[in-house]
Amino acid sequence: MRIFEPHAHMFSRVTDDYERMALCGVRAVLEPAFWLGQNRTSVGTFVDYFDTLLGWERFRAQQFGIHHFCTMALNPREANDDRVNADVLAVLPRYLEKDSVLGVGEIGLDDQTPKEEKFFAEQVQLAIRHDLPVLVHTPHRDKKKGFERCIDILKESGIPMERVLLDHGNEITIKLTRDLGCYSGFSIYPNTKMDPLRMSKIVVEYGVDRMIINSACDWGVSDPLMIPRTIVKLQQARVPDADIEQLVWKNPIAFFAQSGRLQENDLAWPASADLRETFEGNSVLRGQDPAALQP
Amino acid sequence: MTDHVPDLTGHAEALLPDGARTWWNQALARARDEGPEALPELFPALRRRIGTTGLSAGMFRETPYLVDLDAWRACDAAGHVLLEAAGSHDGPATDLFLRGDLEERTIVLKAMTLRPISPDTIALLGEVQRTNTVRHVEAGVLDANLAVRALEAGGPMTGFSQDDLHRLVLKLAFLDLPVARAYGVLDHATAELSQMLEDFAQEREAAGRPVWADTWRFLGRAAIATSRERLAAGLAHAQPEVRAAARDGVQAFGDTDLLKQLDA
Ligand SMILES: [Zn+2]
Numbered sequence: 001m002r003i004f005e006p007h008a009h010m011f012s013r014v015t016d017d018y019e020r021m022a023l024c025g026v027r028a029v030l031e032p033a034f035w036l037g038q039n040r041t042s043v044g045t046f047v048d049y050f051d052t053l054l055g056w057e058r059f060r061a062q063q064f065g066i067h068h069f070c071t072m073a074l075n076p077r078e079a080n081d082d083r084v085n086a087d088v089l090a091v092l093p094r095y096l097e098k099d100s101v102l103g104v105g106e107i108g109l110d111d112q113t114p115k116e117e118k119f120f121a122e123q124v125q126l127a128i129r130h131d132l133p134v135l136v137h138t139p140h141r142d143k144k145k146g147f148e149r150c151i152d153i154l155k156e157s158g159i160p161m162e163r164v165l166l167d168h169g170n171e172i173t174i175k176l177t178r179d180l181g182c183y184s185g186f187s188i189y190p191n192t193k194m195d196p197l198r199m200s201k202i203v204v205e206y207g208v209d210r211m212i213i214n215s216a217c218d219w220g221v222s223d224p225l226m227i228p229r230t231i232v233k234l235q236q237a238r239v240p241d242a243d244i245e246q247l248v249w250k251n252p253i254a255f256f257a258q259s260g261r262l263q264e265n266d267l268a269w270p271a272s273a274d275l276r277e278t279f280e281g282n283s284v285l286r287g288q289d290p291a292a293l294q295p
Numbered sequence: 296m297t298d299h300v301p302d303l304t305g306h307a308e309a310l311l312p313d314g315a316r317t318w319w320n321q322a323l324a325r326a327r328d329e330g331p332e333a334l335p336e337l338f339p340a341l342r343r344r345i346g347t348t349g350l351s352a353g354m355f356r357e358t359p360y361l362v363d364l365d366a367w368r369a370c371d372a373a374g375h376v377l378l379e380a381a382g383s384h385d386g387p388a389t390d391l392f393l394r395g396d397l398e399e400r401t402i403v404l405k406a407m408t409l410r411p412i413s414p415d416t417i418a419l420l421g422e423v424q425r426t427n428t429v430r431h432v433e434a435g436v437l438d439a440n441l442a443v444r445a446l447e448a449g450g451p452m453t454g455f456s457q458d459d460l461h462r463l464v465l466k467l468a469f470l471d472l473p474v475a476r477a478y479g480v481l482d483h484a485t486a487e488l489s490q491m492l493e494d495f496a497q498e499r500e501a502a503g504r505p506v507w508a509d510t511w512r513f514l515g516r517a518a519i520a521t522s523r524e525r526l527a528a529g530l531a532h533a534q535p536e537v538r539a540a541a542r543d544g545v546q547a548f549g550d551t552d553l554l555k556q557l558d559a
Contacts, residue, residue: 047394051394054396055396055397093335093336094335094336094339094394095339097336097337097339097340098339098396099339099342099343099396099398100396261343
């Protein structure tokens, strides 16, 4: 089964994760720009991070046959930080035109402050201007109210709902998002929030139309193989392969293809990178003989 | 006096894909109206909008430029046109390179090979010197005479020295790129460079790895203690490209005995 992992913070993962993901069928990852575990104090560190998502991270993924894409944004947590928020918004337009940028995200609400709302709304307008879909982070605390507030802001913005992916959903929020016309995202975690078994029950109840699952793996306790693990649970629940393929492959591609920068055909084969090539003089091989790693 | 900048608009527009005309006209208008400020949002879209069809426009020879336009793509030509339309010869190219993805960097470097030498050129040649991304070395210094133009530029544009050229040639050797594609560089052979290449060759030989064939061309042009011995051995080398380079080196070296071996 080919997998498009639509939410993985590979920046914070080791190179072995890429190999394990590739072995489990992950053909493409989408890496949303996010919070790095602590606040940044100048726009320069954002810019360097954005460049890493476009350069080194992409190169690292390609060496394992994985196509790498990203979304760019000021994340909700740092929207609260006046040392960086306005400056990051000023540099975003050039990044939103890059080839491998397929959307604006993660934007949305975290602590649900007025500043978060302001930068969320402004970035939805940026998405409209650059003709991109939006990946929306919803709060982990006070989730139902946060979802409702996100939906209100999105409705006010005028962005078409089919260009919205409301992420980090659960059994409660699916009732809010199901009939909105947006895509509903579910992040599957090892212990908390949403797990593979609960996810399979949601799929059995609601089907796979406009449904998307991801691992949201990052610095925390998380697992980049959560989509493959969920696939096993779905198969045990006798969900047909065609539905599973729609959930883990067709849906994320259809959503991000709305950027005009992705076609399913681009992913027909694993990404190719000559293992002898280096990126800026750097390689993940660390002295190993590339010939030994060639298939 | 600055050198004029050739106009590649015709080349870029001849290859515009269906449906790209509107975007291109808007992009050109933005570059003209807003100047360099417009470029950071336009350059990332060039490959996607204009495409990568090859130019097949032959060799461009107009003093001081010598550039093989067959090595250019439609998006490269479009980038060149936008830089010129923005009306600035300095500053934006370095920023576009430093904040550009692999494609934008390639386009910026290609464009520099058909623009006058400026502090941007010097800064970008420094970037080329430090990268191991082969396509960027190719875009900046191959199929063009940019390195030699930078070396020969005097006055306020000084900044790319003979030392820098030596390091650049070593970079070509390291990446196994042919010096014949860096037009004019072979004419700037020095004994110091020959020694650097000789040391590199000995390192490679000790490791049982192949030596850069163009080493023989430099050692013939700028003699050092080991030139004669290496050239003689090169004439009988197992690799045909080394034998060809050694023959070329021997002709420049001018040693009668070795020249006789050429006739034999
Ligand atoms: Zn995330």
